Amino acid sequence: MPLPTDSDAVRLTLLETSDLHGTILPIHYANNEPYEVGLAKIATLLRRERRRAESEGGLLLAVDNGDLIQGTPLAYHHARIDNAPPNPFVLALNKLGYDAAVIGNHEFNYGPGVLNKAVRESHFPWLSANIVKAGTEEPFFGRPYLIRECNGAKIAVLGLTTPYIPNWENPQNIEGLAFLDAVESAKRWVRYLRREEGADVVVVSYHGGFEKDPDTGEASEAQTGENQGYRLCMEVPGIDVLLTGHQHREIAGKSVNGVTIVQPGHLGQKAGRVTLTLVPGDGGGWRVADKTSELLSVQGVVPDPEVLELARPYEEATQRWLDTPIGSIEGDMTVRDPMRLRMKDNALIEFINKVQMETSGATISNTALFTDESPGFPPNVTMRHIVSNYIYPNTLKVIRITGRDMRAALERNAEYFVLDGEGRPAINPKFAVPKPQHYNYDMWEGIDYTLDISRPEGSRVVRLTHRGEPVDPDAEYDVAMNNYRAGGGGDYAMFQGKPVVKDIPTDVSELIANYILERKTVVATVDGNWEVIVGGR
Template sequence: MAEKSKKIKLTILETSDIHGAILPINYANNEERDLGLAKVATLINQEKKNNYNLLLIDNGDLIQGTPLTYYYSRIDSSKINPVIKVLNHLKYDAAVIGNHEFNYGSEILNRALQESVFPWLSANIILSEGGSCYTGKPYYIKTFEEGIKVGILGLTTKYIPNWENPAIIQGIRFEDPVEYAKRWVKVLKEEEKVDLVVVSYHGGFERNVETGEPTENLTGENQGYQLCVEVPEIDVLLTGHQHRSIYGRKINGVLVLQPGTQGLVLGKAEIVFEKSDSEIRIIEKNSELLSIKGIKADSEVIEMIKEYEDKTQEWLDRPIGKIKGDMLVRDHMTIRTRDNALIEFINKVQMEYSGASISNTALFDNHALGFPSNVTMRDIVSNYIYPNTLRVIRITGHDIKAALERSASYFEQYDGKEIRANEVFSTPKPQHYNYDMWEGINYIIDISKPIGNRVVTLERGGRTIDLDKEYEVVMNNYRAGGGGEYIMFQNKPIVKDIPIDMSELIANYILERGTIEATVNENWKVIY
């Protein structure tokens, strides 16, 4: 007599790289935008109505990234973290630690973990003392209809020590996610006897998902492709970190998914099982991205963070001082091709508070508007969008030249028509923040020349810089650790740490002076 069988569907919903975005607004001007958890919540609630078996996971970089989360973490953290409050309300099943979870410090992160009614997972973040998992749990088991057992393993990019302030991650090890996946997937399959292995990895793909060709230097920052190839027992790999939109793909039989950033879309995977008296097997796996464009924001989510938002908006509109002259950004390519008042000002602030006479900084994204004549906190946090601190490191002239060549690779080789950004700085993830501009030295970059040979002038004090001499340079902590493939800065002597957010330093600088004069000393330019 033939066995009777039954088909059972499981839906997995994934958010990733929300970066504190709850409300559908642009904080620079409060204009409405199609993004944020309030709109994602509407989609989640719709899916819950239509799917009995549903798993809801956040893949990391959750609690940092907007003025709302900055105000909570730095000004008033007396109540529950607003982002955690929303995830609790939406009944998330689990979350994974992302690299930006550490940005506001261990106290804010640990509070977020404690306030969550769902488990946080990250098998490869290990406490140095005792060797236990930092989050307490490497994986989570959930049982669905007909006894279908699903194991969710959390993993995080191991590259965090190259970006984060060492004081924040002291006592923590970031182990290789592939090796830890091999260990724990075996436990899930052989000991826990799960029917589906879901790995939620806060990291992306180091290779083209279709061809397998490398798309970046294989530093270990992104190991999604390697996970699929070396741990084929994974059934579904949820990814993030790169802010890409990836769906409908399988690598080595592993279904992969990545839902962009800021809640622009909701990742959805559907798994169909066939259950008989003797076995449960997977017969179908598909994935898609659900857009929030045109979706109405959930009124309950908006209401539950209203108190946080009102305080944030009041703080953002607080006057700081005045700008005499022009510090506005009108064209984001032009500002990267010749010295300008905004970048010169940020470098001046860094040099003032660090005591260093050489500095570098970036224009962090292409939404920056610069500073108007009357400056508020909104203007500051809209232009300096990361909670970076400063570090002074001792480097050689060779290192300075190598760093300038790295920045110069931002441009495609000039073809006589127009200046274009090298696509590796925008694909697969926008990385405009990895082009630095310097103060305290004089230099010229010629983008008609091949990458690696573009620095045609490099001077200090009217003389060609001594490449063998050592110099003290101030930069943000991300860059000082080698972030953005600035490997020439890694493991260099640290002269000074300034553990205060740059946005706070900028605000203090303006408050102390009242009026800031916009200046441009033309110490650098790009030619072709």
Template sequence: MNNTNQIHISLLVTSDVHGYIFPTNYIDHTERHLGLAKIATIVKQKRKQGHVLLMDNGDLIQGSPLTFYHAKYKANTPNPMIKIANQLNYRASVFGNHEFNYGLDYLQSVMNESNFPWLSATVLDEQGEPAFGKPYIIENIDGVKVAILGITTHYIPNWEDPKNIKGLTFSDALETTKTWVNKIRTNEQPDVLVVSYHGGFERDLETGEPTEELTGENQGYQICMEIEGIDVLLTGHQHRSIADYLNNVAVVQPSNNGQLLGEVKLSLQKNEDKWELKQCQPALISVDEEIQADPEVLLLAKEYEEQTQAWLDTPIGEIDRDMLITDPFQTRLQDSPLIEFINSVQMDVAGVTISNTSLFNNTSPGFKQKVTMRDIVSNYVYPNTLKVIRITGKDIKDALEKSATYFEIDESGEISVNPAYVEPKPQHYNYDMWEGIEYELKISNPVGERVTMLHYQGQPIDYKAEYDVVMNNYRAGGGGNFHMFQGNPVVKDIPTDMTELIANYIMKQGKINATCNQNWKITK
């Protein structure tokens, strides 16, 4: 119990919930230990025990079939994620990069429905001011003044469709945090200063060694090391599980999809008229089989879930054999009917002869003979649109070399996945497979020299010639450090989501022939 001179506050944080409410696997209906319904049970238990301050750290409204269905077909109805966030009395949310995926009109409606502010000091309008109002909030808990500053990774223009962020600029997260921490400390004199950063760590927390390319996407390490006056850093974006200290700053990152709830236990002591922060204890609370989903939350989302499940079971068409994925690694080692099909859809819609795509993760099941919307959203998990960009033969070669870094030769002399694409965050989506060209990659060759054959229409590709290539908007903007694609002319912008394009293609064809022309191969 708190006495008049001591107070304990539980700072709870979700991040990268990505539209998951029900503890369910949308691929096959199996139960999973995740989602806001189970998180709600923990939050309510914590509130019975004492003071609770609940935050969301971004990527709340996008990422599941439920939120996709709402954004595309039910956008004029209340947002299910916000209904639940309001019910749970979230105090604020930070803008994540995926908040912008459905456009600014949709995002504005989300903000209008929210009983809490959305924070970011890095998302700016054309005048260079915070675009959506508040960069920070002050929470007063029994006289304790807690300041929470919202920061969003500034790397968003490298991924997002420009129309979805029109009129916005994104200031450097590190420099902006420095500025605002100083302002808040000076003007507000809080007892506790929390930075809630939709971004992660580009360096090992213990050694400081880089764990990824230092692009500025994840500046958490520098924020802790270079900025004085931060007590707590809430992080996200990378979907990692972190509860630690860095330079005396308590740090948490609670995974994704509501699998973990981050907690920082704040203990303060009153000396005369001033509260003094005595302890910040970071922890992760596991959402396991012992935790039951909160019935109130399930009821709030019941109608949305039922509509989504009915939509997912809508028959679309059939395939003459199947396009199942039994081994994701093998699918990335040699051409497969599924990857060829996705590329074929892209080329058909775009009216070009060269395409690339990825197998986004290791849970894509492929397509059975009978195809439903559930199959499509299980395989194409991002709300990507398509762009046709004009690039040189040299750009194609450079992109293939970049993709070739996905592989390495392991100690046994076999091809394996480069650990940099698995830790600290899986990045299988940054390995592309191409259609419309013929190529070979030899993995035992040095990095940058692995493309041993590259042809277009039976002839060696001309490095100086220009080619129109269709790819998703994330890659076309250089996402995944494919810098060779940045700044090239956009020949065609296809703003329809790929899931809809795939569904439309299958419905139009009725029956799809599963083909595989083996236009590329990987060798040792």
């Protein structure tokens, strides 16, 4: 049988963004310095790729894989300070002619009002087959897939979302929703797309990552169901391409069980490109003759002027808000060495815990240094400093736990550390790979404790007292923490299902700002209630 000629072939290009987290402009909001990130740079790549596809008589599909509308001060300002104008991220995707977006877990952070408004303003569908109306199998956000045709070839894009969201999200933000298993949903819908819709190509865009190493198949994280990408490739027949995200990894040029995979990192540093060549099938229809995946970097790319102009009024309002003076710090709350900060009580973490305790009335609190880029607070504080340190829209909860739960949580904290070849503290790879998880290491106030990281995991808490007495395993303690942790997020299963004593549905960043505004001057204090040691050192 003769091979198809070029004129017989259909060329399909998929351009994926994922985990943009509210990043349009190529800047660091902490200092407004240039940063090689953002949708404005991605836009230039997208327009280039679309021109190339059209010149070849092919089709380009642009898909955002989720976690779009949250993550920067611009996103926060639009959601919390002035949500009346159209969503700027949706406006940008509309302008760029995106074909679809997938619901990510952070889409829910600002509540249903903000999310539903963004969906209404979109000229493209938001896809998620496994987020359904509670008690049904009916997708909540409408049709869970998209069909496009090119020269008679039928291409389907199915959306899926990590079902682990109820373990993190504020329950009122996901009321009336159910999150079905992504693998089981994919089995149902991929079969439907092949049999009922007659799809020649099935692309699954999944806001989730890989629970196993794509190369070896070895488990790379706890098998909680948060990430199911490997199972999707192995257990769901009929998938040609799997677009992934959520883990902020950079993956391309690989396939699992014949499924081409890609994951483009985060913040718009890269875009994922998948190129497929379709040829006529033996029995009619089309088959995939070739497919490849790669990552396109925005390094050195000139931002798209239309997207910059679209974002300009939002950015100007955000910058004015960020430079609003809040108050002053007497003492030192700056971050010089994140590793050292996580090993001994310090003024910055003690202050955030103090805000949580005084706001909630709890006498015990925990919080984290979310990222190594956190600068701390300088002597004169603005909103820019607040949102540069407390980067997530977490709210505050007080839950009632036992002393046994407390010890288990501290043992989980202690897993953050390993000792390197010279016996020095280092970050455990499971908190760094496939993405940094500094936000899953908490530091506590209101109790006194010591972690000896030279000891085996599970036996590192060598001191734990409350008000001068050993913590009773069976006694109950009320602890303030963010809603993510209170739901068990970060593998803190000991917190799941605990009684909620108080729910404060205000962003912690706002609580911090209000605390400083009311007092004008905050004195840095360190009571030395905790430390991390190595064998008594």
